Amino acid sequence: MRRPSLKASDFQQALGTRPVARTNHFVLHTLLRQGPSAPVSASPDPELSTDAADGMDVPVDDWRFGVVFPKRLARRSVTRSLLRHQAREALRRHTPAVLASGRFGSEVSGWVLRLKAPFDRQQFPSAASEALNAAVRQELDELWNRLIVRKAQS
Template identity: 45%
Template sequence: MIGKLQRPVDFERVLGSQSRARSAHFALHHLAADPAPDAWHAAKLRTSSAELSTGAAQAAHNAVDRDSPRAPSGCWLGIVVPKRHARRSVTRQLLKRQIRAAFAERPGMPPGLWVVRLRSPFDRQKFPSAASDALRQAARAELAQLLDRALKPRHEPRPEAVA
């Protein structure tokens, strides 16, 4: 199952990294990490244990940043479809559905935070209808190619021969 990124701090963290793959209309960013903890929930846990009047005081929870780094435990998807690139809400929703469907078709995605960003608009001359089948198919095909490119192993530089 793929979780949904909702908090701005998670989007900032992922979009601050270099894009993993790009296509004509989309950019794909990945960060091998879990979402940041909910600040309100973490503060509530710390204060609730300190305010108990019964028993000994319990140790406060450590901040997440101080814990040792560990592998992410799941996959979270964030979607950025700005209004300047898709003026009609019907088009924005169609693109979001296609992005979610493209990720759902790939159950073996590496864990971490994923953000797909629409970086340029689709040509309104080619796709005059806001939610046409042609636009749906074009977006799905481009997203499939984008995910294929992102999941290919990266080429590492070859070690130079020692003379």
């Protein structure tokens, strides 16, 4: 089962909220549930779980994820594509920890990740370079870890 797509109003709502985590290049916003909330649990449900090939055993189909990567900050389409792929992988890697924190149960239905600053083209001349790939992965991991640590402390 495929997750429902985010609509323009969802992006407006999420980007209108205060960011929950930031790094040098990225900002993460939450998408709050509308109407009655159904709790998101960490126990696997065969009807909602991703298949075993994804390596995840937590229900993520209730969660929606959107990205905002403006062309003015990431000029090349290959760069935006790399960012999109890395963002989805980071969500998959960190969803179990976010769910385990118990802080985002019923009120949050998704996330919107926004690129707020460009990656330096002098430092990363190739948009598909391993160096850029590693830098983006590291920064996205830092972003999600900041969110998890911040919520664990509150």
